Amino acid sequence: MSIKGRAWKYGDHINTDVIFPGKYTYTITDPEEMGPHAMEDLDPEFAKNVKPGDCVVGGKNFGCGSSREQAPQSIKVAGASVIIARGFARIFYRNCINLGLPALVSSEAVDAIEHGDQVEVDLDKGTITTKKGVFTFPPFEGYAKTIIDNGGLIPHTRKMLGIDP
Amino acid sequence: MGQTFAEKVLSNKAGHAVVPGEIVEIEPDVAMSHDNTAAISGIFKKIGVDKIARPEIHVVILDHAAPAPNEIIARNHKIVREFVKEQGIERFHDINTGICHQVMCEKGYVLPGMVAIGSDSHSCMYGAMGAFGTGIGRSEMAVVMATGRLWFKVPETIKVNLTGKLPKGITSKDLMLVIAKTIGTDGAIYKMIEFTGPLMADLSIAQRMIFPNMSVEIGAKGGFVEPDEAMLSWIRERSDVPFEVVSADDDAVYEKVYDFDCSDLQPQIATPHDIDLVYDVGEVKNIKVDQFMLGTCCNGRLEDFEVTAKILKGKKIAPDTRFLALPASTEIYLEALKAGYIQTLIEAGVVMMNPGCGPCMGAHEGVLAPGEVALTTSNRNFKGRMGCKEADVYLGSPATVAASSLTGYITDHRDTGWLDDED
Numbered sequence: 027m028s029i030k031g032r033a034w035k036y037g038d039h040i041n042t043d044v045i046f047p048g049k050y051t052y053t054i055t056d057p058e059e060m061g062p063h064a065m066e067d068l069d070p071e072f073a074k075n076v077k078p079g080d081c082v083v084g085g086k087n088f089g090c091g092s093s094r095e096q097a098p099q100s101i102k103v104a105g106a107s108v109i110i111a112r113g114f115a116r117i118f119y120r121n122c123i124n125l126g127l128p129a130l131v132s133s134e135a136v137d138a139i140e141h142g143d144q145v146e147v148d149l150d151k152g153t154i155t156t157k158k159g160v161f162t163f164p165p166f167e168g169y170a171k172t173i174i175d176n177g178g179l180i181p182h183t184r185k186m187l188g189i190d191p
Numbered sequence: 192m193g194q195t196f197a198e199k200v201l202s203n204k205a206g207h208a209v210v211p212g213e214i215v216e217i218e219p220d221v222a223m224s225h226d227n228t229a230a231i232s233g234i235f236k237k238i239g240v241d242k243i244a245r246p247e248i249h250v251v252i253l254d255h256a257a258p259a260p261n262e263i264i265a266r267n268h269k270i271v272r273e274f275v276k277e278q279g280i281e282r283f284h285d286i287n288t289g290i291c292h293q294v295m296c297e298k299g300y301v302l303p304g305m306v307a308i309g310s311d312s313h314s315c316m317y318g319a320m321g322a323f324g325t326g327i328g329r330s331e332m333a334v335v336m337a338t339g340r341l342w343f344k345v346p347e348t349i350k351v352n353l354t355g356k357l358p359k360g361i362t363s364k365d366l367m368l369v370i371a372k373t374i375g376t377d378g379a380i381y382k383m384i385e386f387t388g389p390l391m392a393d394l395s396i397a398q399r400m401i402f403p404n405m406s407v408e409i410g411a412k413g414g415f416v417e418p419d420e421a422m423l424s425w426i427r428e429r430s431d432v433p434f435e436v437v438s439a440d441d442d443a444v445y446e447k448v449y450d451f452d453c454s455d456l457q458p459q460i461a462t463p464h465d466i467d468l469v470y471d472v473g474e475v476k477n478i479k480v481d482q483f484m485l486g487t488c489c490n491g492r493l494e495d496f497e498v499t500a501k502i503l504k505g506k507k508i509a510p511d512t513r514f515l516a517l518p519a520s521t522e523i524y525l526e527a528l529k530a531g532y533i534q535t536l537i538e539a540g541v542v543m544m545n546p547g548c549g550p551c552m553g554a555h556e557g558v559l560a561p562g563e564v565a566l567t568t569s570n571r572n573f574k575g576r577m578g579c580k581e582a583d584v585y586l587g588s589p590a591t592v593a594a595s596s597l598t599g600y601i602t603d604h605r606d607t608g609w610l611d612d613e614d
Contacts (some may be wrong), residue, residue: 039465043553044573044580047575048552049554051255051552052226052227052255052267053263053264055233067575067580086377087410090410091312093310093326094329095329113380114380116410120328121330125330169342179330180334183338184238184239187238187337189238
């Protein structure tokens with residue numbers, strides 16, 4: 027699958043409070059309502075202007091802090107199709123897989139991408155194409171790949187339980 | 192080859208010897224969710240299963256925005272109350288109980304050797320009970336409800352060896368902030384941390400809880416303190432369910448070992464907006480504080496109220512400041528009342544609030560205004576954490592918070608002379 031769009035680049039240690047503020051965690055439960063608040067305390071322009079195919083690019087420890095699933099969910103609902111970072115915080119990374127939002131680790135790609143650049147990601151080939159070259163990332167494998175292929179943990183579970191074919 | 196604590200627990204559960212990096216699908220022993228059970232119940236229903244697979248492992252505790260501050264949250268609380276009845280979840284605690292992680296330990300729901308998960312990042316605190324405790328997401332909890340199972344990656348383990356004697360008035364909070372500064376906010380991502388060393392035996396149960404509680408702040412999957420006799424007798428007072436203590440082997444293989452000698456430790460302050468921006472209190476000068484807070488799953492326990500009462504006794508907090516205090520549980524609240532700490536705090540000008548998460552994550556009460564500064568005993572100081580992205584949050588020990596509330600500025604508590612009265 028190929029994902030093509032614009033890069034929204036941020037720094038290291040982007041935490042879940044700036045991605046999706048704690049004040050909304052128990053008031054907003056409808057995923058559709060989460061999108062407009064994505065990155066609210068970091069970059070108010072993000073939710074207004076992000077488009078399907080765009081990628082979020084971060085530094086080290088992206089998504090650190092809370093377990094709130096709304097952090098990656100708000101990014102996904104807002105429209106971004108992939109996150110590329112030097113590294114991810116553990117629960118955020120699990121949440122991305124479980125939501126079917128590809129979270130890719132590539133420091134080289136992060137170095138090469140500037141805010142606003144056009145970026146193309148091929149999930150099957152494991153490549154990130156930037157202005158400055160093509161970079162690879164370790165493809166998803168095993169259990170994580172199965173979940174992503176099934177569209178996330180919930181559709182995956184429905185399939186495993188025989189509810190969906 | 193020997194095994195670490197995490198490898199051993201997950202091997203027990205998986206039924207074969209696991210290695211770091213391996214993914215295992217296992218049955219957790221206990222699964223905690225809080226106010227987010229409302230959202231989780233919605234996801235659970237989308238899966239298409241009528242009944243929870245193993246209702247006996249679930250615990251539901253309302254604490255994050257409790258009592259409900261508005262109609263939306265009141266509706267969610269109602270959904271949770273109806274859901275636990277409909278699903279036969281007997282271990283439900285309403286808003287009058289306390290912070291989920293404290294309640295999980297106090298009620299004896301978390302026992303040594305268990306795999307204890309929670310849909311909250313500070314679920315890593317269960318490691319203080321000798322359990323494998325870790326936080327998961329909402330969809331994951333819905334899947335645990337539907338199947339009784341969940342996937343885990345076997346983590347590598349970091350060992351943190353604590354030696355020396357803590358100087359008078361210096362606590363695990365100061366030490367954990369130094370550990371965070373040293374290891375960094377991403378230094379332990381996806382790792383288990385075993386906190387060990389001769390210092391541990393000197394520490395109270397409450398002091399030991401701080402290390403696993405804050406291990407997620409440096410990225411860890413969980414933190415672990417091996418239970419000794421003091422811890423085991425505390426646990427046995429709270430549960431008669433049999434358990435088996437799981438310990439790391441002497442020849443276990445660690446990814447990294449850190450040594451901390453605590454003998455010269457100063458009071459520490461974490462400064463905005465990250466947990467590893469940590470300084471000796473003397474280096475943090477002229478910081479005027481608007482709001483102080485004592486409480487949270489990190490530092491809302493009886494001895495935290497005790498030290499605060501000692502420092503505030505017969506005094507008043509500085510003008511133009513406010514001080515909010517929330518015991519971590521109703522059990523602690525009652526003990527603090529009996530000991531007279533609550534009266535001392537109120538007479539000093541402290542606002543007492545009900546046990547719960549309170550202002551820690553800005554979901555309801557005690558929110559900051561733009562330009563304001565808070566000094567709190569909590570475990571996280573991200574931008575926007577206390578409800579306002581233009582406010583600053585500093586973290587310190589209860590003694591530091593109490594002493595600073597008397598001056599209105601971040602203060603070295605040793606300068607107030609309160610330690611002169613201590614043995």
